[in-house]
Amino acid sequence: MSARDEDRFVGRAAELALIDGLLVDDPPASVVLVHGPGGIGKSSLLREVARRGRAAGWTPVVVEGRDLPPLPDAVEAAVASAYGAARPLVLIDTYERMAALGAHLRRVVLPALPGRTVVVIAGRRPPEAGWFEDGWEALTREIVLGPLSPAESLSLLEAHGVARSARADELAAWAAGSPLALTFVARAADDPGWRPDPGPDAGAGDAAHGVGGMAGDGTSATGAADAGPGGGRGSGAGVVSNDVVRTLIRRLVAAELDPRHLDVLWLACVARSTTAALIADVLPHVDADDALAWLASRTFAEPLGAGITLHDLVRRALRSDLRQRDPERERDLRRRIADSLHARAVAGQPLLTMDLAELVEDPGLRALYGGEGAEHNRLDAVRPGDAEEVARRLAAMGGEIWWPPTRRFFAEAPAFVTIARDDRGVCGYSITVTPGSAPPLAEHDPLLGRWLRHARALAPDGNAVLCRDTVDFTGDPRSRVQAMLNVAAVLRSGLPNPRWCYLPVDPGRADVVAFATALGARRVDDLGIGAGELHIECYLLDCGPGGVLGLQRDVVYLELGLAPPPAGSGDAAGVVDVAVAVDVDVVRDALRNLAVPAALARSPLARGVGTDERAASVRRLLAEATERAFGDTDNERLLRRVLVDGYLDPGPNHEHTARRLHLSRAAYFRRLRSASERVAAYLAAGSGGPDVPDGPESRPGRH
Numbered sequence: 001m002s003a004r005d006e007d008r009f010v011g012r013a014a015e016l017a018l019i020d021g022l023l024v025d026d027p028p029a030s031v032v033l034v035h036g037p038g039g040i041g042k043s044s045l046l047r048e049v050a051r052r053g054r055a056a057g058w059t060p061v062v063v064e065g066r067d068l069p070p071l072p073d074a075v076e077a078a079v080a081s082a083y084g085a086a087r088p089l090v091l092i093d094t095y096e097r098m099a100a101l102g103a104h105l106r107r108v109v110l111p112a113l114p115g116r117t118v119v120v121i122a123g124r125r126p127p128e129a130g131w132f133e134d135g136w137e138a139l140t141r142e143i144v145l146g147p148l149s150p151a152e153s154l155s156l157l158e159a160h161g162v163a164r165s166a167r168a169d170e171l172a173a174w175a176a177g178s179p180l181a182l183t184f185v186a187r188a189a190d191d192p193g194w195r196p197d198p199g200p201d202a203g204a205g206d207a208a209h210g211v212g213g214m215a216g217d218g219t220s221a222t223g224a225a226d227a228g229p230g231g232g233r234g235s236g237a238g239v240v241s242n243d244v245v246r247t248l249i250r251r252l253v254a255a256e257l258d259p260r261h262l263d264v265l266w267l268a269c270v271a272r273s274t275t276a277a278l279i280a281d282v283l284p285h286v287d288a289d290d291a292l293a294w295l296a297s298r299t300f301a302e303p304l305g306a307g308i309t310l311h312d313l314v315r316r317a318l319r320s321d322l323r324q325r326d327p328e329r330e331r332d333l334r335r336r337i338a339d340s341l342h343a344r345a346v347a348g349q350p351l352l353t354m355d356l357a358e359l360v361e362d363p364g365l366r367a368l369y370g371g372e373g374a375e376h377n378r379l380d381a382v383r384p385g386d387a388e389e390v391a392r393r394l395a396a397m398g399g400e401i402w403w404p405p406t407r408r409f410f411a412e413a414p415a416f417v418t419i420a421r422d423d424r425g426v427c428g429y430s431i432t433v434t435p436g437s438a439p440p441l442a443e444h445d446p447l448l449g450r451w452l453r454h455a456r457a458l459a460p461d462g463n464a465v466l467c468r469d470t471v472d473f474t475g476d477p478r479s480r481v482q483a484m485l486n487v488a489a490v491l492r493s494g495l496p497n498p499r500w501c502y503l504p505v506d507p508g509r510a511d512v513v514a515f516a517t518a519l520g521a522r523r524v525d526d527l528g529i530g531a532g533e534l535h536i537e538c539y540l541l542d543c544g545p546g547g548v549l550g551l552q553r554d555v556v557y558l559e560l561g562l563a564p565p566p567a568g569s570g571d572a573a574g575v576v577d578v579a580v581a582v583d584v585d586v587v588r589d590a591l592r593n594l595a596v597p598a599a600l601a602r603s604p605l606a607r608g609v610g611t612d613e614r615a616a617s618v619r620r621l622l623a624e625a626t627e628r629a630f631g632d633t634d635n636e637r638l639l640r641r642v643l644v645d646g647y648l649d650p651g652p653n654h655e656h657t658a659r660r661l662h663l664s665r666a667a668y669f670r671r672l673r674s675a676s677e678r679v680a681a682y683l684a685a686g687s688g689g690p691d692v693p694d695g696p697e698s699r700p701g702r703h
Contacts, residue, residue, distance in 0.1 A: 001296050001303075002047075008159040009048050011152035012041070015143050019049055022118050022141075023056050023089070029141045031110070033131060034122040036145035038312065039180030042122040043302065045145065046091045049120055058118070059085040065094035065123075067305045069351050071491060073381060075101055075109050088117045095123030100378035100422045102128050106136060108383075128423050147177020160186035180311070183300075264291040269318035270333045272355045273307035281340035282333065328635055331560050332674055334359055339565075342553040350491060356552040357487070361559055368515040370483045377422050377481055379488050382414040389426040393473045405445055406431070406469065413439040418488045420481045422474070428481040431468040432489040434498075435459070438466075447529050447536065451502050454527060463547075464500035465493045477511050490548055497547030502527075503539040516541065519551065561631025584680040590618050591647040591676060605683070622679065623648065629682035630675075642668065643675035 019032055034042055050060040061082040068074045075098065082088035090113065092098075101109075110119060121127075131140050148156060153172035154164055156179060162168050175181035257265065263283050268274040274295060279288040292308060295301050300314040310318065322330045338359050345352040357370035387410040391403050409417050409431050416439065420428035433442050435455050442448040448468050455464040467489050472481040490498060503521060505512050516539040527538035543551040554564035586604050593599035597615035600606060605621055606614035626643055630636040642661060646668075651657045658668035 004297070005044070005047055006051060008156070009044060010155040010159055011148050012045055012048070012145075015045060015145065016048065016052065018141060018143065019118075019120060020052065023053060023058060025116075027118065029139050030118055031131070031136070031140045032118075032120045032143060033127040033140060034120065034143045034145055035124060035126050038124060039178055040145050040147070041179040042124075042145055043093055044179065046093050046120060046122055050089070050091055053089040053118075058087045058089040060089045060091055061085070063090065063092045064304065065092065065097035066309075068098060069354070069491065071379060071488060074379075075105065079109065079113065082113055082117060085114065086116070088114055090117060090119045092119065092121040095121050096125050098378050099123065099125065099128065100376060100420075100427075101380065102130055102423060103425075104378075104380055104383070104421070106130060106134075148179060148182070149177065153177055153182055156182045157186050162186050258294065261291055261294045264295055265318070266322055266329060267333055267337070268295055268301070268308065268310050269315050269322060270330060270359075271337050272358045273304045273309050275307035277344065278307070278337065278340055281343070282336040326670075328639070328671065328674060331635065332677075334556060335560055335562065338553045338556040342549055345549045346497060346547075348496075350496065350549075353487065353490060353549060353552065356549070356556070359556045360552070362518070362555070364511060364514055364518065365555065366483070367477050367480060367511065368483050369486045370480070371487060376479060377420050377427060377484060379484055380419045380421055382410055382417050382419055386410065386419055386426055386429075390429055393426065394471075397473075405447075408441050408445075409439075409468075412441055416442075418485060418492065420472075420485055422479075427474050427479065428470075428472045428485060430470045430485040430489060432493060433466050433468065434493050434495060435462040435464055435466075437494060442468075447504075447527075447538075450527055451538065454524070455500065455502065459500050463495055463498055464502065465489055465495065465498045466502040467504055470504055482512070497549050499543050499545070499547045501541040501543065501548070503541060505537045505539045507535055507537050519555075561633035561636050563628065563631070584677050587622070587680040587683065588676045590622060591643075591679075594619060594622070594647060621683070625679045625682050629678050639671055639675045639678065642671045643679070646672050646675075 015034070021027070022029055022032065034045065036042055046062075050062065053060050059082070061079055063075070063078045068078060079090055082090055110117075113119075126144075127140075127142065130136065147153075150172060153175060154168055157168050157172060158164060160183065162171070171185045172182065175185055263286060264274070264279055267279065267282055271278060274292065276288040276292045279286055279291050283291070296303075296308050298310075300311045301308050302311060303309075309315070319330070338356065341352045341356045341359075345356065354371045357366070360366055360370070387407060390410070391407070394400065394403050394406070416431055416433055416437075418430045418432070419426055420430075433439070433448060433452075435452055438448065438452055442452060445468070448466060451466045451468075455466060456462075458464070467486070470482055470485045470489070472479065472485075474481055489501075501521075503516055505516055505523075507513065519541055521539040521541035524538045524540050527540075529536050544554075546554070550564075557564040590600060590603045590605055593603075597611050600615035600618045601611040603614075603618050605618045607617040608614045626640060626648060630640040638661075642657075642663075645651065645657045645661065646654060651660060654668065654672075655665065658665050661668065663671070
């Protein structure tokens with residue numbers, strides 16, 4: 001992928017000349033701020049800078065903003081390898097996901113780097129004013145990354161195999177200098193049936209050439225066309241609109257598809273990041289390494305951590321198409337991905353709680369647990385001046401009386417405090433302890449003192465997280481400040497998978513109350529407190545034997561209309577899906593032979609003595625699994641009926657059954673396969689037997 005990327009890089013001569021001029025012994029500046037809309041080529045530019053820097057004797061240190069966990073000191077850890085390099089070249093991509101740490105970068109991180117370090121930062125939005133004041137203006141250069149020139153556009157098309165011609169001129173003019181659009185239209189060059197038009201959602205006038213639409217980040221795309229290095233603020237001109245790009249995706253991604261790898265493409269449009277381990281778990285019939293290599297070679301794929309992700313526009317468009325074309329496949333993938341992530345998180349990869357959170361669709365739950373707020377906020381440790389800022393913010397909320405006991409944590413136990421920052425400063429904070437880690441002052445805290453006594457009686461093993469404060473100063477749930485703080489509470493607790501969570505709830509926040517109750521938390525009246533105008537109620541959440549990670553998986557299941565797996569199932573990576581891979585053929589054979597006692601008696605599913613008893617045990621097991629393995633949505637009821645009418649109570653033949661169910665032959669057999677796999681998964685998870693709860697309402701803490 002790296003070699004192909006290098007071969008296809010074109011243009012940006014002025015931008016590269018500016019950066020090359022800094023890779024010298026006495027550079028005129030040390031920081032370059034690159035910005036422009038999504039799809040304009042920022043990441044490609046950074047990769048080229050890394051190659052040129054390495055060739056010149058510099059050591060590239062790449063930081064991907066999307067890949068940073070929402071934890072204090074994550075940036076310091078990400079740039080740690082730069083401290084030992086003689087000539088570090090620090091490249092920070094997707095800066096909009098960590099812009100809230102701009103002040104921290106300028107105050108702490110960058111000044112600690114070796115003196116010869118050069119830093120290049122790329123993001124969608126123009127840099128904040130702090131980069132051009134207090135002396136930073138002497139160290140900083142700005143690049144507004146605009147569209148490619150017509151000549152560069154033709155060169156990029158040529159690099160993608162499109163020879164210079166009238167057709168190439170037509171495609172280049174339509175793409176209006178957008179590298180993303182050029183990459184896609186290159187795939188349409190040989191399709192005489194496709195003409196570059198604005199698409200059904202584009203505006204009139206210049207929209208046919210991509211002008212006047214919306215840029216990739218939602219900003220206007222009608223800025224100065226000649227903006228270049230060091231130019232004015234704002235996005236470049238001529239960026240093709242999101243709607244037009246989506247139209248391109250739907251038509252042109254097909255040119256890069258391989259029927260052998262469709263499954264992994266659908267997987268990648270549902271999962272946040274696709275790894276070989278995820279492919280192996282979710283698609284056991286697929287060669288995971290081969291599939292991942294294929295995915296990585298797509299022009300619309302890019303690295304993310306240890307895996308591969310699709311370009312955001314592509315991922316959203318493909319998932320939308322998948323839901324429209326085959327909603328059952330999308331649902332099944334979401335379930336399988338949840339199983340795999342849960343198993344690996346339990347096995348020692350707790351950061352996968354972020355990936356699990358992204359599978360949840362309830363906006364109320366996403367708003368209060370997840371990492372989406374990272375685009376505007378960042379979590380950090382306590383820094384000088386934070387205590388005074390929190391005191392001021394609390395006073396503005398009427399919580400002056402709450403500050404004296406809170407101040408002690410800032411002064412005596414700052415390790416238990418997490419600060420949320422946005423580009424204006426402190427926007428929230430949390431204080432979290434566990435029964436085993438609580439500092440001495442917590443024992444006398446007006447809130448935590450009672451919570452700790454309660455938790456030690458309730459959970460002698462100490463598997464509880466006590467969130468004394470989770471305060472959002474923005475007053476806007478859309479900021480996702482509390483979502484990030486709640487994730488940090490789990491990750492920083494030191495507990496691998498907490499079961500009990502003590503949640504501070506402002507009764508005036510209906511969204512927070514709804515979040516707690518939706519998860520099954522109950523209010524414990526004698527554990528609340530009132531402080532001035534600030535009232536805190538304690539909601540106690542029992543996540544069940546599966547802990548927080550099990551609860552996350554259960555939420556995905558419940559949204560799919562499925563009964564969650566029993567606690568403890570899938571606790572090692574691949575357990576559930578490996579079992580499915582082994583047992584699905586056994587289940588399918590048993591279903592096909594329901595009327596053949598001798599064959600059923602030989603099934604590994606059979607129990608008892610004698611042909612009749614063993615055959616009856618299989619029929620009983622499959623009937624019970626068919627009754628319990630499916631949810632109560634229309635799609636789930638259809639899956640169950642397909643299985644019943646196809647196997648348990650069959651018609652003359654499958655074609656007859658498909659017609660009776662008003663399904664095409666292909667749709668019928670696809671659903672029959674999915675239903676068989678569902679029954680196999682249910683049995684593989686150990687869900688069979690008369691003592692298994694028959695719905696989510698029978699599990700403690702579920703609604």
